[in-house]
Amino acid sequence: MRDGRVQKKQNWALDRHDYRSLRQDEIRIDRRDPGEGHRHLVTVEQLRAFIGLLPDWDEVAIGLDAIVLETYDGTAFGWHQEGVVMVCAWSRALYTRHDEWFLMSAAGLLNRLEVEGRRLPGGEYELRWTEAQARAFQLLDVLPHELGHHHDRMTSRRQRRAGRGESYAEHYAEQAQEAIWPAYTQLFAI
DSSP states (O other), X not given: OBTTBOOOOTTOOOOTTOTTSSOOSSOEEEEOOOOTTEEOSSOHHHHHHHHTTSTTHHHHTTTOOEEEEEOOOSSOSEEEETTEEEXXXXXXXXXXXXXXXXXXXXXXXXXXXXXXXXXXXXXXXXXXXXXXXXXXXXXXXIHHHHHHHHHHHHTSSSSXXXXXXXHHHHHHHHHHHXXXXXXXXXXXXX
């Protein structure tokens, strides 16, 4: 303290991962370390190319400060918070385990991508993805789903909560998949 005011420490610096500390002139695309045993299947360049395919991008991007290729979470494929959408890293093994609810909710895209799966003892399912299939799932389902949550929040009256929830995000992701599927197959290998 000096003259009754708190002084900045000499080693003070902005956190580069605080996407709301400074006003963003454009949407920042960031890539974090995927974490041990995991990897990012989507590159920053692929992400930029994919964004150009999204319907109503100019409307969905309002209030969006960053899209982040995030460290593996273990509990989610992606998530969102105020102004930031995250797509989590994927296991290096490319195999994932899911319950029947996940298979039912993602059945359309899983069939379209021809993802192999088998039922495990105990009722879980193991999906055996190729790298291209997992990338397509991240770009065609995870990212649009989280953008749907963001759009939900931004179109609410106070812009504080995504009040319409999972059904709104799922609906947005399904609409995006249908609208961009032909262009996606032209741009990306499956």
